[in-house]
Amino acid sequence: MAGPEGRPFLRMFGQWRENPVQQLWPGFPRLATTDWLEPLADGLRSIDRELLMDLDATGDAERTNRAFDDFLATLEPRQACSSVE
Incomplete structure (x- = not known):
């Protein structure tokens, strides 16, 4: 994203900044960086729920653990695929 191919997109996002003189999309920076949090939380809760249901149905604690x-x-961090230029 930070390489030459991604720079036009970074410039585009920079243009959506919150500025009293130029408000292209009020609240965009916050929305663009937080709109994924609720679906993530829902997904994590569903994994927990499904594993607990599996454990209850099968009694196989070793497998569910x-x-x-x-x-x-x-969820472990991975090495970056490319370096930032």
């Missing part, structure tokens, strides 16, 4: 550990492993 392993599934939860596998899920947590997907």
Whole structure:
């Protein structure tokens, strides 16, 4: 995103800044950076709920614990694919 191919998009987002003189889209910076939080929270709650239902139905704590550990492993930070120029 920060490389040459992504710079036009970064400039575009910079133009949507909140400025009393130039308000292209009031509240855009906050909305653009927080609108994903509620769907994320809903998804995380559904994973918990499904694993608890699975545990209740099967009694297989080892398998549901392993599934939860596998899920947590997907949240671990990964190495960046490319360097910022």
